[in-house]
Amino acid sequence: xxxxxxxxxxxxxxxxxxxxxxxxxxxxxxxxxxxxxxxxxxxxxxxxxxxxxxxxxxxxxxxxxxxxxxxxxxxxxxxxxxxxxxxxxxxxxxxxxxxxxxxxxxxxxxxxxxxxxxxxxxxxxxxxxxxxxxxxxxxxxxxxxxxx
Numbered sequence: 001x002x003x004x005x006x007x008x009x010x011x012x013x014x015x016x017x018x019x020x021x022x023x024x025x026x027x028x029x030x031x032x033x034x035x036x037x038x039x040x041x042x043x044x045x046x047x048x049x050x051x052x053x054x055x056x057x058x059x060x061x062x063x064x065x066x067x068x069x070x071x072x073x074x075x076x077x078x079x080x081x082x083x084x085x086x087x088x089x090x091x092x093x094x095x096x097x098x099x100x101x102x103x104x105x106x107x108x109x110x111x112x113x114x115x116x117x118x119x120x121x122x123x124x125x126x127x128x129x130x131x132x133x134x135x136x137x138x139x140x141x142x143x144x145x146x147x148x
Contacts, residue, residue: 001063003134005125010052013123018045057124058117063137070109070117088112090144093135096121107131110146 022041029036053076060071068089071081088111096106096118107126108118119126139145 001137003061003063003130005057005059005119005130006127007125009127010123010125011049014045014048014052017048052123058119059125061134063141068143082116084111084116086141086143090146091135091138092146093120093131105131107134108146 018041021044022037025040026037053073056072056074058070059073059079062069062071064083067083067085069081069083071079073079090110090113091108092110093105093107096104104121105128106118106121109116120128120131
């Protein structure tokens with residue numbers, strides 16, 4: 001089974017942030033010029049994309065017969081993967097409090113008790129339905145679910 005994040009979800013959220021910032025800019029600016037609006041929108045969205053895709057991110061989870069493969073992208077060009085035996089893997093799914101007190105459910109993955117990554121928070125592109133499918137699949141495979 002293969003689970004992937006949705007790049008369209010990421011891009012739509014980044015575009016919405018750009019629109020919100022430009023609307024705020026529109027209401028604050030006294031002399032509004034449409035060229036400035038377009039240029040600022042391109043700069044804002046461009047910076048968001050650069051910042052988001054500059055760090056490594058999990059884009060695919062492949063469930064194999066005896067292991068799970070976590071596939072990452074770095075700067076949208078380089079990709080690498082980490083293969084984990086099912087016995088070494090555990091996961092947790094619970095609400096986490098992030099920056100500025102925002103709360104979101106995060107699915108975290110652990111190898112021998114050490115966190116390797118988490119998905120489901122913010123703008124990472126993982127849809128809630130896919131996260132629930134991954135949890136269901138892990139439970140069916142008897143992968144250890146952490147309570148803390």
